[in-house]
Structures are given as C-alpha cells and as structure tokens.
Amino acid sequence: MLSDTDWSAIRLTFELASVTTALLLVIGTPIAWWLARTRSVWKGAIGAVVALPIVLPPTVIGFYLLVMMGPEGPVGRLTQALGLGVLPFTFAGLVVASVFYSLPFVVQPLQNAFEAIGERPLEAAATLRASPVDSFFSVVLPLARPGYLTATVLGFAHTVGEFGVVLMIGGNIPDKTRVVSVQIYDHVEALEYAQAHWLAAGMVAFSFVVLLLLYTLNPSGRRA
C-alpha cells in the first residue's frame, strides 16, 4: 500500500499546509481589513496583486521564485545578507512560496467577510467607547467567523493541492521538499500506477471531505 516515503510525504505536506495557513491568517488579516475599508486609489492594484496567483500558471510563479530567491536574485541576496542562505530546496522556501501562492484563498474570504459587516456595528462599538483594537477583537472577529473558517479551509486545502510551484523550487528532497503531489507525479511517471492510486485517491477523498465539512458547517462559505 503506502511506503515509508509516501508517509513521509504525507507528513511533510500537512506540516507545510499547517505552517502556511497559520502564517496566512496572520498576514492575510491586515491585508483583507485594509482592502475592505480603504478608499485609496491603490485598492485596485493591491487587490490585483493578491489575486495574481489565481490566474498565473504555477510554473510562472515557480520559475520567478526560483530566480528571485536564487543566489543572484534580489530575495536571495537579502536572505544571504541576513545569514539565512538561499531559500530554494528548503522547507522554509516552500513555506514562502506557498504563502504567496495561497494568499488569495485566504485574503478574499476575509475581505468579503469584513465588507459584509459594514460600518454600523463599528459605529455602535465606538459610541460605547470601544477602542478600534477592542472593537476589532470583540466585534469584527466574531462576526467574521464564517470568513475565517472558509479562509482556513481553503488556504490549507489549496496548499495541500499545490504542485507546480513546489516542483519548480523544491528539488524533490525526501523529508524536506517532497510533498504528496510531487510523490504522486513520480509514481505516475515511473508507471507505478498502484501506488499512485493510493495516494491520489486519498487526496481526492481528503479534499472532498474538507470541502463537504466547510459547506455543511458554513453554508454561506461558498460566497464568503
């Protein structure tokens, strides 16, 4: 059935998706809040940048990340100057890539949830002398809970399902960058269809169950 390398790929995939999702919720919240509230002329441009990974082929993202994070690229020069080395072929590199790649799947549901709240609850909180920080945590976050559920599930599931970017910058190293999608690809290419099926069917089942839970628990999540 599943070999040790398959299990190690599964473990690594869940680690990557967990770390990525946690980071995305932290990074995505202020971006989504700003996008939901701002009247700035930059709103369109920033929103477009956040949405880019939806339309760009993963090979384009992967190729540019490889070049930019490489020893001659701007990001690579920065990480080297900070004593971190270069990011491709490392777990940290995969996290950085996945955060960028899954960003819209977290920011957009949060932004929709924030927009749906509107001005009135915040105005009400302000008249009760709640500080902006207080009202964010005691008014906005509870009201945006469905948005957070959608963002968490989509961010996690999308990272689990990512392939092209990881393939381009991962280098297929066991326990470090060989995630499930790459492992499936290798099985298929090597004509090991039986092993490929176990992993691939597992992935289909996992994705279905996760989305089923999301849509059952959170019927409005589809639109949020």
Next chain:
Amino acid sequence: MKTRLAPLFAGLAALGLAAPLHAAEVQVAVAANFTAPMQKIAADFEKATGHKAQLAFGATGKFYAQIKNGAPFEVLLAADDETPARLEKEGMAVAGSRFTYSIGQLALWSAKPGYVDDKGEVLKKGAFKHLALANPKLAPYGAAAVETLTRLGLLASIEPRFVQGENIAQTFQFISTGNAELGFVALSQVYEGGKLKSGSAWIVPASLHAPIRQDAVVLAKGKDNPAAAALVKFLKADPARAVIKSYGYAL
C-alpha cells in the same frame, strides 16, 4: 470550431503560408534533451524535402502514456532505448523501424566558469551545498549520474546533497539559476558547435556508466505517412548526423 477555422486556413494557404500541396506533415514527439539539435534538423528537413515536421518536446515517460492513450504522434525520438522497444512489443510502433539516432553524453556542469575542472575532482572536494541531477527513477541521464557516482565511490557522501529535477530541462534550470552550484546534465544542453556555451564542465567518460542509447521509432499512426519515412531517412543520413554530433552526442 473546425468550420470556423476553415476559412482561416484557406486564407493562410492562399497567402502561401501553409505547406505546398505535395508536402506532407509529420507529428514528432522528441525527448527534451534533444530539443536544440532537433529544431535545427527539422528546419533542414523542411528545406531539403518540403515536408514539415511538427515537434513536441517532453519527457519520454509522458510520451509513452500519451501514445498509449491515442496521442497523434507518428514518430518518437526517445531519451532511452527501452520505451521504443516496449511500444514496438505492444504493437503501438511499426515493427523493425527502431534505430539508434544518438548516444547521449553526460556532463557535470556549473554555470560558474572555472568551477568544474576537466577531471571531475570537484566532486571529491565536495565544497558544494547542492548537486542537481534528473530524477534517476524517471530520466536516463539521472540514472547515468547515479551510476557514475557509484563507480567513483562518492554516492553515499553526495546523495544527501541531491536536488532532483523531474527531467533534464528542469535540472539545467536549477544549475543555470545558481541555486545548485553544479549538477549532471546532458552535454547537448550546454554544448553547441563543438564547444561549451557557458560555465564549466567535465564530460563524464563513457566508461563510468552504461551508454545512454537514444532510439527512434515510427509509431503505428505514422505507418503510411511518407513524411515519417522521409524523416527517418533524413535522420540516418550524414548531414543530420553531423548536426547531432556537433551538439555533443556520440554516434
């Protein structure tokens, strides 16, 4: 879709952009490592015969799966000798049409000039973080690289620093962007007109690994296509062989 495009094709033909009537077209699946020489050969082929060769480049394993599932390829230039043999055995290729069109040479290459010495001593010194190679499970050049390191007694010490490309083109990308200091590629990727295009390289002696025999075969779909037969004849003739050699293949 077809009917809408028809006037467009008619228009192109009228403009003289489409192939002349007597010429046929042949769909060729080409191993990724043979991309550069094949583009040159296809252009020469068109000039010499009037036939047109439509090229698709990719991994041999993928082509195998596509051909088995009805892909319209008529000739396959594989990266190995096993895939054409298997297709012939399975009745997907024309019996007796197999031939070796090139023998690949493995090179240890770095994008940095002077990094790789011409004896491969850099492998023993081991002052590198990443060595790139094509996935040995999937790519003949990757398997040859592992075989070479095994013969040199260096596999165990270098394996933890492996980064694998899914094919030889991706492996080249890892090295050319500097993310891997060095790696094993096909000499044809870094060699043109009888010399190295950039960086530094060690051409791995053929004695260190089994020959990377690359075979071609006419597929069942190309059986009656005169352009397929013409292309095979063209590949076997001296001018094409000279091109193949100039890109760093043995023959």
